[in-house]
Amino acid sequence: MTGRSPLTPVVVRTATEGDADGVLGIARELVADGTTYVFAPETLDPRARRFVAAVEGEVAGCYLLRPNQAGRGGHVANASYAVAQRFAGRGVGRAMGEHSLEEARRLGFKAMQFNFVVSTNGAAVALWKTLGFRIVGELPRTFRHPTLGLVDAYVMHRFL
Amino acid sequence: MTGRSPLTPVVVRTATEGDADGVLGIARELVADGTTYVFAPETLDPRARRFVAAVEGEVAGCYLLRPNQAGRGGHVANASYAVAQRFAGRGVGRAMGEHSLEEARRLGFKAMQFNFVVSTNGAAVALWKTLGFRIVGELPRTFRHPTLGLVDAYVMHRFL
Numbered sequence: 011m012t013g014r015s016p017l018t019p020v021v022v023r024t025a026t027e028g029d030a031d032g033v034l035g036i037a038r039e040l041v042a043d044g045t046t047y048v049f050a051p052e053t054l055d056p057r058a059r060r061f062v063a064a065v066e067g068e069v070a071g072c073y074l075l076r077p078n079q080a081g082r083g084g085h086v087a088n089a090s091y092a093v094a095q096r097f098a099g100r101g102v103g104r105a106m107g108e109h110s111l112e113e114a115r116r117l118g119f120k121a122m123q124f125n126f127v128v129s130t131n132g133a134a135v136a137l138w139k140t141l142g143f144r145i146v147g148e149l150p151r152t153f154r155h156p157t158l159g160l161v162d163a164y165v166m167h168r169f170l
Numbered sequence: 171m172t173g174r175s176p177l178t179p180v181v182v183r184t185a186t187e188g189d190a191d192g193v194l195g196i197a198r199e200l201v202a203d204g205t206t207y208v209f210a211p212e213t214l215d216p217r218a219r220r221f222v223a224a225v226e227g228e229v230a231g232c233y234l235l236r237p238n239q240a241g242r243g244g245h246v247a248n249a250s251y252a253v254a255q256r257f258a259g260r261g262v263g264r265a266m267g268e269h270s271l272e273e274a275r276r277l278g279f280k281a282m283q284f285n286f287v288v289s290t291n292g293a294a295v296a297l298w299k300t301l302g303f304r305i306v307g308e309l310p311r312t313f314r315h316p317t318l319g320l321v322d323a324y325v326m327h328r329f330l
Contacts (some may be wrong), residue, residue, distance in 0.1 A: 048243035079286060082204065082314040083323075123309065125285070126239060147307020147325045149283065154242040163243070165307045165325060 020105035025060035025072065032069025033062065036092045044156040046131045047092070061109065063093075063102045070097035073106045075113055078123050087119035087170075103134070107141050115170045122168055128153045129162040142168045180265035185220035185232065192229025193222065196252045204316040206291045207252070221269065223253075223262045230257035233266045235273055238283050247279035247330075263294070267301050275330045282328055288313045289322040302328040 025033065040047050055076050063071035071093040078088035089110045093102045114122050124143070127134055135145075147165030155161045185193065200207050215236050223231035231253040238248035249270045253262045274282050284303070287294055295305075307325030315321045 044242065048239040048241050079312075082207075082316075083286065083312055085314060085320075086309075086312050121310075121312070123312070126243065146309060149246075149306060149325070149327065150281075150329075152239075152243055152246050152281070152283070154245060156242075160245075165309070167309065169310075 019065075020070065020100070020102050021064045022061055022105055022109035023064065025062045029062045029069050029072070032094075033060075033072045036069070036072055036094050039095050040092055043095075046128050046134065048126060048153065059113070061106070061113075063106050063109075065097060065100065065102065068094075068097075070094050070100070071102040071106050073110055075110050075117075077119075078125070085118075085120045087114040087117070087122045088125065089114070089122065103137055104141070107137060111141065111168075111170065119170055121170055124164075124166040126153070127164045127166050128155070129164055130155060130158055135164065135166075138166050144168065179225075180230065180260070180262050181224045182221055182265055182269040183224065185222045189222045189229050189232070192254075193220075193232045196229070196232055196254050199255050200252055203255075206288050206294065207250075219273070221266070221273075223266050223269075225257060225260065225262065228254075228257075230254050230260070231262040231266050233270055235270055235277075237279075238285070245278075245280045247274040247277070247282045248285065249274070249282065263297055264301070267297060271301065271328075271330065279330055281330055284324075284326040286313070287324045287326050288315070289324055290315060290318055295324065295326075298326050304328065 058074040058076040060074050061072065062069050071091065073089055073091040075087060075089045077084040078086045091103060091106050111122060127138065143166040145164045146167045149163045151160035152163045153161050218234040218236040220234050221232065222229050231251065233249055233251040235247060235249045237244045238246045251263060251266050271282060287298065303326040305324045306327045309323045311320035312323045313321050
């Protein structure tokens with residue numbers, strides 16, 4: 011525990027080159043943890059816009075926002091989020107979620123879709139529901155959880 | 171009409187450099203038609219294996235097969251198919267579908283998932299159902315159809 015107040019403001023902003031170490035640290039945690047993410051080619055998508063959540067100047071989270079499909083599917087946005095473990099439970103995910111919905115609207119997207127929310131990641135599923143998403147797909151046994159074995163993932167969606 | 175018999179055998183095989191013009195011709199038709207496909211980054215995925223369906227030595231269709239996700243989602247395959255307009259209704263899609271399921275099994279995949287089957291593409295939806303797929307997700311108004319406007323797309327899935 012760091013002793014920071016849970017009310018410490020979270021500033022979400024466009025990522026800069028100076029954030030690279032912080033973002034890489036979060037990615038390393040996710041790989042080591044292994045319970046929530048697949049690393050999809052989307053992380054290399056040149057169309058992705060990159061943002062970070064900063065708490066007291068530290069990179070507490072990051073997300074990327076992009077079209078979920080090209081061309082005739084390009085009006086639907088997709089985003090992927092990650093929170094540093096030491097900032098869990100501090101509202102960083104919610105701040106990034108709200109920021110990304112605003113940003114997607116601003117860019118003219120008509121909806122946001124998450125393609126692969128691991129069903130056992132209850133905090134994420136609950137957060138997205140409070141932000142207006144609903145489950146529109148259930149992908150059976152599609153994520154190999156490191157301790158639970160094959161578990162389902164959800165497709166989640168909301169209009170903007 | 172070409173006068174070929176509907177029973178002309180379809181040979182599905184690995185794509186070679188000599189197929190490039192035939193494949194490009196099919197891609198151009200799809201772009202011009204615009205009713206069935208989004209062109210996703212998957213078409214550039216270096217992990218994709220490429221196949222063609224040949225009828226009497228002509229490229230009548232093509233498909234690519236790849237992991238749908240990386241890492242902990244890598245046991246689920248994904249495939250994208252296209253049939254040349256002049257070979258429509260000749261069983262080319264079905265031959266490629268069956269071939270891709272065999273190939274995916276051979277490669278050790280445990281399931282096949284299609285992420286974006288346009289709901290108004292009735293021939294495709296019906297074909298995948300006869301090949302054992304079911305709809306596991308309904309993505310609302312996610313495809314901008316050139317004449318019908320915004321229509322749904324399906325996520326379809328089957329175990330192997």
